[in-house]
Amino acid sequence: MSKILVINASSTPSEKSYTKGVADLFLKDYLELNPNDEIIHLDLNKEKMASITLSQADSGEYWNQEDAHAYIKQLREVDKVVVTCPMNNFNISGLMKNYLDHVLLANETFSYKYSKKGDAIGLLPHLKVQIITTQGAPFGWYPWGNHTENLKGTWEFVGAKVGTPILLAGTKLPPLNQMSPAEAALTLKEEIKKIAGEF
Numbered sequence: 001m002s003k004i005l006v007i008n009a010s011s012t013p014s015e016k017s018y019t020k021g022v023a024d025l026f027l028k029d030y031l032e033l034n035p036n037d038e039i040i041h042l043d044l045n046k047e048k049m050a051s052i053t054l055s056q057a058d059s060g061e062y063w064n065q066e067d068a069h070a071y072i073k074q075l076r077e078v079d080k081v082v083v084t085c086p087m088n089n090f091n092i093s094g095l096m097k098n099y100l101d102h103v104l105l106a107n108e109t110f111s112y113k114y115s116k117k118g119d120a121i122g123l124l125p126h127l128k129v130q131i132i133t134t135q136g137a138p139f140g141w142y143p144w145g146n147h148t149e150n151l152k153g154t155w156e157f158v159g160a161k162v163g164t165p166i167l168l169a170g171t172k173l174p175p176l177n178q179m180s181p182a183e184a185a186l187t188l189k190e191e192i193k194k195i196a197g198e199f
């Protein structure tokens, strides 16, 4: 039995969230294949730390037990992570950025010790990560803002094995903007089923 941490970094109400629509379909397919696995939901909207931005005012106590080490411990204790995140202004959402700023901690989740120049050693090699992203525009409209690749590279940096990301692109345009999140997710039905089977 594996423990799966599902991180939600969309600020959209759940029932209207395209990211949640894709995540729900992925988890349905995954649980059909792995019915005994334990799902742990981490909704960053409900976590104080995900609203704390690193600044001069708090840099002294930013990586404290409650806001950073507890979440790093959680990453050590699960087997897999489903990272779900919409594009916000050509980037990952602020909730995801604040989460990552807390858990990307040298000597805890990665190390520069013993690594060759310019490289690091990820300290979470036991993790398997599935990235699920959405964006309003079709893929490629903002080549400088590929939040999906940003997340993939970031989780690989901490040593995780990251499978093929699932991206639902074009949610602000027809036909996806005329569909419910659940209907929009079904446009990726085959891809989601295949990737859920590999996770």
Ligand SMILES: Cc1cc2nc3c(=O)[nH]c(=O)nc-3n(C[C@H](O)[C@H](O)[C@H](O)COP(=O)(O)O)c2cc1C
Binding pocket: 010, 011, 012, 016, 017, 018, 019, 020, 086, 087, 088, 089, 090, 091, 134, 135, 136, 137, 138, 142, 171, 172
């Ligand atoms: C504050 C904000 C900024 C956004 N910025 C972008 C953007 O830069 N590029 C883009 O393609 N879509 C952008 N979008 C659209 C979202 O990425 C898109 O609607 C996504 O599917 C939302 O997922 P959600 O429903 O799970 O929140 C933005 C949406 C919001 C709310």
